[in-house]
Amino acid sequence: MASLVAASSLRARLARRLADEAFVCRRCVHQRAAQSTPSTSRVSSLRDTPFLRAFRKPGHYQMRTQSSTASITPASPLGALGANIAARAPPRAPSKTSSWPETSSKGVAYWLLGSAASVFGIVIFGGLTRLTESGLSITEWRPVTGSFPPRNEQIWEEEFARYKLSPEFIMLNSRMNLEEFKQIYWMEWGHRLWGRVVGMTFLLPTVYFIARRRVSPAMARRLVGICALIGFQGFIGWWMVKSGLKDDLLETGQQPRVSQYRLTAHLGTAFVAYLCMLYNGLQILRQHRLLANPAEGAKLIQTLQSSPLRQFRILVTALTALVFVTAMSGALVAGLDAGLIYNDFPWMGQGLLPPKSEMLDPFYSHTSDQGDLIWRNMLENPVLVQLDHRILATTTFSAIIALWAYTRFRPSLKSALPRQARVGMMGVVHLVSLQVVLGISTLWYLVPTPLAAAHQAGALALLSGMFVLRSRISTPKRTVQLVQRAVAAQSSGSMAGKRGPDAMLKARLQSTLPQ
Template sequence: MAVAASTEGVPLARVSRSQSLTAVRIWIYGLAALVVLMIAVGGATRLTGSGLSITEWKPVTGAIPPLTEQAWLAEFEKYKQISQYELLNKGMTLSEFKFIYAWEWGHRQLGRLIGLAFFLPLIWFWARGAIKGKLALTLLSIGALGGLQGTIGWIMVASGLEPGMTAVAPIKLALHLTVASIILVCLVWVASGLKDRSATDEVSAGSAPRILLGLILLQIALGGLVAGSKAGMTYNTWPLMDGALVPPSSALFSVKPWIENFVDNVVLVQFNHRLVAYALVAFALWHAWTMRRKAPDSKASRRATAMAGLTLGQMALGIVTLLLVVPLWAGLAHQVFAMAVLAMATVHARVSAP
């Protein structure tokens, strides 16, 4: 009886499937890298005050920037109608406007690129049978989340175009950053799950990696509030805030109603970001210690130790950013490194699951 063709005892069909999944995994990791780049450009757009320079949402025709002097003047005139120009940038030159316009246009253009980089390969892989069933539904859900993210981005920008506003609403900026982070988590989770780990000895780390991942997402959301309210521009000392380790309640809850303090009060917003940072680092150190006791030579233990080091490094970078009053390079480094910590935590949670 004929024997099916194989390579070193492995059926060719299985080899082909494995190669297809490897290609899919590389593609998804590439998408994750684009998302990180998108977040970095978004951070630069925010830190340079460029986010409101384009006052209209044109998903298709907006891909073409102004090409003539007349078109540039028309765009500049639209910007002059909003409060940010009147209250902050009145008298700016056309060349200065072109600079902030370029950041926002680049941010939106990168979003379009991610959309193409997602859907075109998805169709190709699907047509070849490399993607099907649950994986296909999962990726379509991530694509839908990406579309929702574009809508959230415009809602965020629109909040800054309202009369009297000179920046976007902090809660909407935090939501925009958090959804971007969730998309990154989904991509890395799926990609890391496609790697064949049947030949490796993985030790279960219990629920700690997923708790750590949740804490990191919470901290990123709080960081979005800090960025949106510009809370990092105040209380630029550490470990004390205005001479106290814990600010008085009269400062923490000075806004009425009290619930709005968590979004609009820069004292409480920054204090919460500090508190969760301490909790996150403490939990990461505890997790690394317990894993080194439980399985000192395991991959899970090494990943837990790496996570402890990454969270410590990110906290140190955050402190430097605060002390220097958020220069562009530090603010961007803090935001991008947060995505690296998040991606590593996602892999750790995915492959260390019980």
């Protein structure tokens, strides 16, 4: 009976409350709720929801979220687990974004290879300029105005008058007329103009690629270094020409030619610039190829890190250095015209070696005690310079053939060597064989211009083959890191796709909870 009375009284109170609210305007209801409801109680008005107040009061939603998160009491095992993860997880450092890409664009690689081809061409054209004895026809160095050739007969006469003052004209070409002078002038002018074109077509794209962030930071530094090397190459070129225009050549009666040291430095700098362009272009393409299929790339990198391939890589690097030294000894031969003596092979006179008196001539020593007898004869005596080049060339050929046989008959290396590396090794064998044939033919036929130019081109081609082979059996550390990162991203993505969010939560727990 008491329960019935209580229920009836409760229904009466609810009815009176509903009746009051039914006959009261909505504005009064809201004012009454705002006066009677404390700030910490539940919001009863539909127009005063947390969502709407978050937009009306900036920052309120974030503060409410933080306070509500802090006041959550883990009422279930899942809530306790979430609180444990939040407490144990280390604070995340703010991510630092960079506008530099991790990999350089493929367009940069193709541009580098095109620039390398241009440098290859100018090296061959420079050899032709030397072989036709045209290098001393322009006696001034004008980096800007020298880009324009003589435009009328008066300017041609002025250029010819300057050349008449040079030791080469006085001692060798005193009977040369203006038309003959024009032939050698065009050769040297074309060589210098090509050098300017190489510089501009490398400098301007370098600025563009760096400004547009098309290259990685490391590659940007390398491109700037190559630009500096090209500029230094132009300075060395004039420094070399200047050595053949000295007036003291007339007093000593020496052959008016450029210094063989400066010629070697000029050719060596061109080789280095070419190889830098070639190698970096190949590495960019190789990096994109490995990242296109990270799983296969990781397997290849693991294969290249095996013991047999590490030893093979050391041997290839040593042989590359030997090929470069042999090419530089050939520059000494060209600078001294040493190929015009002992035009037979393998004989030098009556035997394999020339007489000792010719190899170590005291004439080339500059000291009274002859302490510089050996090294000056090795670098300045045409007889010994040619012998040194023969020895280096024969050693290079034998070493490359031995390395090829090592890859064929060493089972561990043969099974581990990638197919591209085997093809590159065979290409090097073909190039060195061709180079030997060209070198011997150049001697036998008294250094004709076509054969001599082809022999110089063969040296650079052989060096290119060695660098291509080296790039196929080595991977830079940066590329290895990028491939490992790509493999890790693929593995995490595949795990999330196959096993769902539960697997991701489990992996997160294993990484955050103490072992």
